[in-house]
Structure formats: structure tokens, C-alpha cells
Amino acid sequence: MKYFKVVAAAAAIALAATACGGDDKDDSAAGKDPATLKVWMMGDGTPEQTKFLDGVEAEFKQKHPNTDVQIKYVPWPQVAPTFQKAAAGGEGPDVTELGNTDVQSHIEQGNLADITDELDGWADGKTLNKTALANDQGDGKTYAVPWYGGVRGIWYRTDWFQELGIQQPKTWADLTAAAKKIQDGKKVPGIGAPSDQTNALVSFIWGNGGEVAVKEGGKWAGRLDQPQAAEAVNFYAGLVSKEKVAPEKYIGKNELEGPQRDFALGKLGMYIDGSWALKEMKKISEKDAGKWGVFPIPTKTGGNAPVMAGGSDLAVWKDSKAKGAAFDYITVLNNAKNAKAWADYSGFSSMRSDVKFTDPKLEIFTQIATNTKFTPISAGWGEFEQAKKVLPNAVKAIMQGKSADGELKKANEQANTLLNP
Amino acid sequence: MLDTAPAVRKPPGRKAAGARIRRRPRLGPYLLIAPTVIVIALLMFWPMVQIGIMSFQKVGNRQLRGEPAEQVGTENFDKILSDPFFWQTFRNTVLFAVVAVTLTMLVGTLVGLLLNKLGKRMSAFVSGGVMIAWATPPVTAAIIFSWLFGTTGGLVNWCLDLLPDALIGGGWADHNWFATPLSTYTVLTVCVVWQSCPFVAVSVLAGLKSVPSELYEAARVDGSGPWRTFWSITYPLLKPIFMVLLVMSVIWDFKVFTQLFIMSGLANRDAFNLSLYAFSEAFGSLNPKLGMGSAIALVLTMILLVVTALYVRVMVRQGETK
Structure with missing residues (x-):
């Protein structure tokens, strides 16, 4: 398994080397809809996941018809070097998934945009797991929102x-x-x-x-x-x-x-x-x-x-030129309907209190998840x-x-x- | 990662006699070589200079985002040189290189001699076989070997388990080859030697083809056995080739990374070598210590420069005596 991931990582680097760059022309209209919204997902990606994200994009386009969503999968073993390159080279995403144990490091390094106000304006924000959200905060500001978790x-x-x-x-x-x-x-x-x-x-x-x-x-x-x-x-x-x-x-x-x-x-x-x-x-x-x-x-x-509450969060990259559209994407990706579809496909629990698994076999995990702890929240x-x-x-x-x-x-x-x- | 460029270099000591004639300096040749030099300078020398600079700095993500890096003097070097763990990885690196280089040279030379002895068809068949080993990317080779030596479905354990217990003991089915440094490095050595001996074999074969057959005939007439023939004729004539191969093998085996990273990874620090140590410091987590990683990489580079300097010295000496 791991070895497949390494091969996939190598392939991803090759792809990334050819695929990035070249869409900086429309910066002038800041706040307007960008031509593309770059979204990074962690893991190797699967056809099912791509299909799910295509659905999310279609829904997102209802509000931002002129924006294309560009998904990039970053295999887990490749995550650290990829974010290092993004921080150094400026070729970062607009929206990114983050492993929840890494969020504090990102905040400390100043990689993430402050989304406190946007979160306040999002009605569904209240359904998010409070413990998980606490891990996304630093100095009283919020830098990411919990997406899914697993125990x-x-x-x-x-x-x-x-x-x-x-x-x-x-x-x-x-x-x-x-x-x-x-x-x-x-x-x-x-x-x-x-x-x-x-x-x-x-x-x-x-x-x-x-x-x-x-x-x-x-x-x-x-x-x-x-x-x-x-x-x-x-x-x-x-x-x-x-x-x-x-x-x-x-x-x-x-x-x-x-x-x-x-x-x-x-x-x-x-x-x-x-x-x-x-x-x-x-x-x-x-x-x-x-x-x-x-x-x-x-x-x-x-x-x-x-148990350790592992999982992933969603954040807006600090260098993003389209922070508004980026947060809108997060609200679509993590609305009640998509959150349920994602939980059922991935087997991870949603971090929304109003979403449950459909498969009864996984019911026990909902019970286990009532007693979670977190490894030291330190960069x-x-x-x-x-x-x-x-x-x-x-x-x-x-x-x-x-x-x-x-x-x-x-x-x-x-x-x-x-x-x- | 085999770099074939040096292989096509002519063996030193066979300079054309005319090269000594002084000519007017001409621009043409330099223009022709300029693109190569510029590309190498941009892609190789500049990063190396940067590594040199960074090894005296503290460089993390904040510096990558553009903040000025803090100069720390020789702190990175002090830290690694006084850390027993560094010396453990150093020992692993050196011991592995000694064993792997010896085996590579030995097996490679034997295969080269074999290829020279074989008939045309068989020789093509065998060299085709070894070429595949050479052409296999290190990542692929490492994955294949970790499957071969893996538990549950690993071919090696399965075979060992089939052998009678009286011979090698039982319980091989679940044997973990990557639990201790010694056995990890055994597998690594097999993998690396398997991949690098073809290059030696082919180079030795090319050298052998250039040895006049009269010499071997004369030796045979004098009643010399194969052992004597090798050390009295083949080895002295091919010595320059052996020297090049030796130094290149040393360099390759010192910096082995891919195979070890895939086979044992970051969870087995006792089996780290210098490259893996440098990687784990620089790229292992989201809090990179690029300064530390650079310092380790610089130490490794220094060792290899010493090896190369020794080699150049030997080559120059050889040229002088001719």
C-alpha cells in the first residue's frame, strides 16, 4: 500500500511540475470571481472522490459561474515537501485540506488566511464540532474549519x-x-x-x-x-x-x-x-x-x-487572491448534503453534528467518538x-x-x- | 539514478599525441559546451552554493516565505558532530559503502569476464538480462525487493520456510527483514549490488574487448592459469577502468537514499544513513530544518570530495609515469 503511495507521489510531482503556473492574469479584479480556484486535496485521490468533487464544483458554479475548480491530489507522504514548496514559491492553493495535527504548524508559520469573520457569517458554522474547531484557532482567530474526522x-x-x-x-x-x-x-x-x-x-x-x-x-x-x-x-x-x-x-x-x-x-x-x-x-x-x-x-x-481524533480540516491559503470564492467553496463542500455523501463514501465521520453514517456497521465509531482527546496542540x-x-x-x-x-x-x-x- | 556520462569518457592516459601541440585559443568549442555548462551551473552548482550558505543559517518555513534567515555560525555543525546519532548514521553509511562497493566490483567483474567468454547469442542474452537490472528505476527496484523480502506473500520467506528446518531453523514465514539494521542493510546491499553491477560488467567487457588477444595467447602458451592471467594481464591493462568504476561506485553507494527510504523509512532511525538523516531533518515534517539538513548534506559532500580528490591524484600519478 505504502509503496503504491510512493509511486503515486512520484507521479504527482511529475504532474505538478507540468501543471502549475500560468493563471495570474486576472489578479487585477481582486474580490471578483477568479478564472480558476485551486483546491488541494490530501491523499492519492480515487475516481469516486473525483466524481464527488465534480458534483461539488457544479454546485459551486451556481454561485460563481465563471470560476473553474482545479483539483490537485497531494499524496500523504508528499504533504510536507509540497507545502514547503507552496510557502517558498508562492504556487500555493486557494483552498486546501489539512491534516488536523498539522494545522497548528501552518498557523504558526503564517500559511493560512484569517477566516474568523467569514465563519461568523456562515450559518452552518454552528454545527461544527467544538473540540475540533478549537484546534483550528490561534490568538483568538480562526484559520481553518473541521471537515471530517476519524477515531x-x-x-x-x-x-x-x-x-x-x-x-x-x-x-x-x-x-x-x-x-x-x-x-x-x-x-x-x-x-x-x-x-x-x-x-x-x-x-x-x-x-x-x-x-x-x-x-x-x-x-x-x-x-x-x-x-x-x-x-x-x-x-x-x-x-x-x-x-x-x-x-x-x-x-x-x-x-x-x-x-x-x-x-x-x-x-x-x-x-x-x-x-x-x-x-x-x-x-x-x-x-x-x-x-x-x-x-x-x-x-x-x-x-x-x-481516542485520538484524527482527521482533516479545510483552510484558505494566505496567498490566495480569491479569499471570498475560496471560503464559498468550503461552505459548498461542507454543506449538509455533501458532508453526508462524503462521510458515506470515505468512511470518515463528518465534523457536523447534523450528519451521520448511513452504514450501521460504522455506528460503533460514533459511540467511540464521544470520548476523544488530542495530541499536544504544538507546532x-x-x-x-x-x-x-x-x-x-x-x-x-x-x-x-x-x-x-x-x-x-x-x-x-x-x-x-x-x-x- | 545511474549517471552514464562518465562511462563514455575515454580512459585517461590514452591522450592523442597531437594534443600537446599549442594552438591559438578558439571560441568555437567553448560556445558548443556553453549550454551544458550553463545548465549544470544553474541546476547543480547554484543549489550547492545555496546548501553551503544555508548550512550556516537557521532556515525554516518562515524563511521560505521570505523572512531573512538568521546566521548561526557553525552551530549546525557543532550540533550534528557532537550528536552520537550522527556518528551512528555515519558508521552505517561507511560500512554499507565498503561492503556494497566490494561486492559490486567483484560481481560486476565476474559477470564482465563471463560475458567476454560467452558465445555471441548467449552473451547477448546475459547482457540483456543484466541491462534490465540496470535500467530498473531505484524506486521500482526497492518496491520489488521489499515485496520479495516482505511478510505475507514474500517470496524469500516462503522459500526459506520450505527448506528443511534442520538446515536453517523454522519460523521463517513471518521473519521481519527490516527490524534490525543488519538485516535491513543485507537486503539493501543485495538490491543495490544487483542494480549497479551491470554497469561494472559492461565497462569491464568494453575494456576486455580492447585487450589484444595475442597477450592472452602468449600467456596460455606459457602455461598461465586464469587466476594468474587475470592479475598479470587483465588487471594491469584495465586498471584505469577499475579505478573509475571504483570511485563512481563509492560515490553512488555513499549517497544511496531511495531504496533505504522505501524499505525502512523514517520509523527505523537505527537504520538511517547520512542521506536519510539529512532528509528527515530537512523535509521530514512541516517544521523543516533546512539549515541542519544542509549541514549534513555538506558533510556528505565533503567526504565524497575527498574520495574524488584521492582518485584524481591517483589518475594524475598514473599519467605521469606513462
Whole structure:
């Protein structure tokens, strides 16, 4: 999967090199309708997504008949360099999708336009998820609006649970026991615990009362060396190294580089992923799709752990010459009708309170999403998690037998420096 | 990423005798070479100069948007040179280059000798085969190799699992080749050597074709075996070619990036080499540290310049003795 993305990224660069530029002639009439509106979408893009966006464009044209919408797909692995180039070269979008963990970095760097007033004038703005919106604000101004989000749960095989007499795990001990039973009964690894899946790992830390970092007097202070966090990381890594219910083959990988495929093929008992995985797994194998189920990530002593609310937001690029039209596009893209169509296609929950999934299988995610948390809202999180991959590398080392105390102490020092850029 | 330009360069030391005659300086040749020089200067030298400048600055997104960059002196270099992690990536880079270059030269030369021995049809068949390895883009090769060595459906693990357990032990089906630096680099070496030995083989073959066959006949008459023949005739005559190939292989293997990036990526810092380290600093996240990345890239460039300087020195020495 990832490798396809790399190839796609390479193709996208080649396309971008030939496709950009050449439409600056109509700047003089600022505020008027531009000839083209450049919209950047994250991810590889699919024919279905293009079709959906064509519909959005048609609706947008009712208000701006002279504007053509130009969509560009930016594959996720290529996102950081692409935005760097946009900031440096001025060849940026008008409207862009942003990963919600990156929004604070963009605000800090001055990439986004202030849309506080526009948002106030948009009636539907009141339906937007408040927690998600808070992540789009800085210094009392709003720079982006939440579009969609997703939370993770544990995917499992309902038929195997029934056959082996396993109840839905409510505690960490239950989870280990369930994984062990599957491993013995079905001769496949019980659960996937890849080392590069911070968005799942944090649920274990939060569920145990721990934190990655907390804000103290205007500065982020690491909490990874605290016993709650350490116990959670030890449990997660111990699934591989101590309990041996998670295979070593996922060390150094993320959930897409093995677990998702193996689970879809019936070669893995459980793994952690979001609602959007359903669509991807069906592409791998539809055979057992009817027997896939999801339960919330448990805490150590019982109950549902808080989950990371990942997702995407929509923003107007600061250098855009057509900010009014750009915000109008956002209001069309995220109106009630289109938001529902998008949620049903993509498998991500809409960030509008008035939009729900049509597919009952994904209902559980709506319940999981009532208990969300956010990783530190710091411009340094990008470097901590993406460039340096501090937690994935620490987890990997612990899975391979290094001392957890030592690794977490180092990771905590990194958090102290990197989260305060 | 194989750069074929140097390959067509004539082996040094075979200058035409007439080149020493002084001529009036003429403009024509310079005009002909000007477009190339200008393009290279714009696309290669200018960015290199910029890297040199940026390595003494703090450059992030705000600077990319046009704010003036802050001069930090040698802070970037102090930081990386005092960081044990830098030395770990440095060690990975050097060890990999030593092993990969040795194997590339060895396998490439053997294939070259084989091609020279084979009949016309077979030779065309084999060289066609190695050319495919050479023509494969690094991205494609890296993806193929990570599939070959992958879990669930990986051909290598499947084969190893079929072999009797007494021979190599069991449990290969789920073996993770990319979990530790040593095994990651084993796969990387196989991949890189597979791709770069064809160039060596073809160059050696071209050299062999230019060796007069009388020399080999004389050796045979004197009762020399293949080992002796190689070291007494082939190697001394082809030494300039071997030197060029050696230096170019060193340069290529020092800066291997694509394959490692695809096979192990940013989540395995223990397997980083210098290129990947520079990339992760400069482009790894939305908070780029282009100054740091430039500093690392500059260190890598310096190492390669030293290697090249050594090579030029050797070549000049060889020219003098002739």
C-alpha cells in the first residue's frame, strides 16, 4: 500500500511540475470571481472522490459561474515537501485540506488566511464540532474549519470470538487473553501491535491516566517518564516482547504495512484502525467482510480509553487572491448534503453534528467518538512525530528488548525540547 | 539514478599525441559546451552554493516565505558532530559503502569476464538480462525487493520456510527483514549490488574487448592459469577502468537514499544513513530544518570530495609515469 503511495507521489510531482503556473492574469479584479480556484486535496485521490468533487464544483458554479475548480491530489507522504514548496514559491492553493495535527504548524508559520469573520457569517458554522474547531484557532482567530474526522477502534472477527467463546475485552488483561485464545485456536497472531502507530499507542497512555506532554505555564512539559505512561507503553510493547501475542513482523512498520492486509486476509486476529479502514480492507478481500466487527480500545481496569481524533480540516491559503470564492467553496463542500455523501463514501465521520453514517456497521465509531482527546496542540508535534518519530522509535527499541525506562526518559527529553520550538 | 556520462569518457592516459601541440585559443568549442555548462551551473552548482550558505543559517518555513534567515555560525555543525546519532548514521553509511562497493566490483567483474567468454547469442542474452537490472528505476527496484523480502506473500520467506528446518531453523514465514539494521542493510546491499553491477560488467567487457588477444595467447602458451592471467594481464591493462568504476561506485553507494527510504523509512532511525538523516531533518515534517539538513548534506559532500580528490591524484600519478 505504502509503496503504491510512493509511486503515486512520484507521479504527482511529475504532474505538478507540468501543471502549475500560468493563471495570474486576472489578479487585477481582486474580490471578483477568479478564472480558476485551486483546491488541494490530501491523499492519492480515487475516481469516486473525483466524481464527488465534480458534483461539488457544479454546485459551486451556481454561485460563481465563471470560476473553474482545479483539483490537485497531494499524496500523504508528499504533504510536507509540497507545502514547503507552496510557502517558498508562492504556487500555493486557494483552498486546501489539512491534516488536523498539522494545522497548528501552518498557523504558526503564517500559511493560512484569517477566516474568523467569514465563519461568523456562515450559518452552518454552528454545527461544527467544538473540540475540533478549537484546534483550528490561534490568538483568538480562526484559520481553518473541521471537515471530517476519524477515531480508531479494535477490529476483530465476530465469528472467531463466537467460536472460541471470547467476550468483548473490557480490560488490558482481557485483551491479552483474547489474543492468546485466537493465537492458540486459529494459529494466527492474536493482535497486531506495529511500533509505528502513535495514534493507537496514545489511547493506551490516556486510558491509563497518562499523558505525552502537558502545558505548564505556556510551555509543554513531557510526561512520558511518568509511571502511567510508562506502564501503558510497556503493555503495548509487551504484547510483542513479553506476552508474544503480537508478531515481531510489524516492528518498524505502521498499521498499513502489514496488519491491515493480514487482518483482511484472515491471517491476524485483531488490529487497531479506524472506520475508513473498512473501505480499504474490502479492496484487499471481501470474503470475510461480513464477519468483521469493532470494539473500543479498553483501559487497564475497564472502560473505554479516550481516542485520538484524527482527521482533516479545510483552510484558505494566505496567498490566495480569491479569499471570498475560496471560503464559498468550503461552505459548498461542507454543506449538509455533501458532508453526508462524503462521510458515506470515505468512511470518515463528518465534523457536523447534523450528519451521520448511513452504514450501521460504522455506528460503533460514533459511540467511540464521544470520548476523544488530542495530541499536544504544538507546532513542534510535527517534528516530534513525523520527522523524528520519537515514540515509534522508542517503542521499537523497547519491543526489541531495550530498557523501557531509559528509552522513555530519552523520549521525554525530546518532547521537552521539540514541543517548544 | 545511474549517471552514464562518465562511462563514455575515454580512459585517461590514452591522450592523442597531437594534443600537446599549442594552438591559438578558439571560441568555437567553448560556445558548443556553453549550454551544458550553463545548465549544470544553474541546476547543480547554484543549489550547492545555496546548501553551503544555508548550512550556516537557521532556515525554516518562515524563511521560505521570505523572512531573512538568521546566521548561526557553525552551530549546525557543532550540533550534528557532537550528536552520537550522527556518528551512528555515519558508521552505517561507511560500512554499507565498503561492503556494497566490494561486492559490486567483484560481481560486476565476474559477470564482465563471463560475458567476454560467452558465445555471441548467449552473451547477448546475459547482457540483456543484466541491462534490465540496470535500467530498473531505484524506486521500482526497492518496491520489488521489499515485496520479495516482505511478510505475507514474500517470496524469500516462503522459500526459506520450505527448506528443511534442520538446515536453517523454522519460523521463517513471518521473519521481519527490516527490524534490525543488519538485516535491513543485507537486503539493501543485495538490491543495490544487483542494480549497479551491470554497469561494472559492461565497462569491464568494453575494456576486455580492447585487450589484444595475442597477450592472452602468449600467456596460455606459457602455461598461465586464469587466476594468474587475470592479475598479470587483465588487471594491469584495465586498471584505469577499475579505478573509475571504483570511485563512481563509492560515490553512488555513499549517497544511496531511495531504496533505504522505501524499505525502512523514517520509523527505523537505527537504520538511517547520512542521506536519510539529512532528509528527515530537512523535509521530514512541516517544521523543516533546512539549515541542519544542509549541514549534513555538506558533510556528505565533503567526504565524497575527498574520495574524488584521492582518485584524481591517483589518475594524475598514473599519467605521469606513462
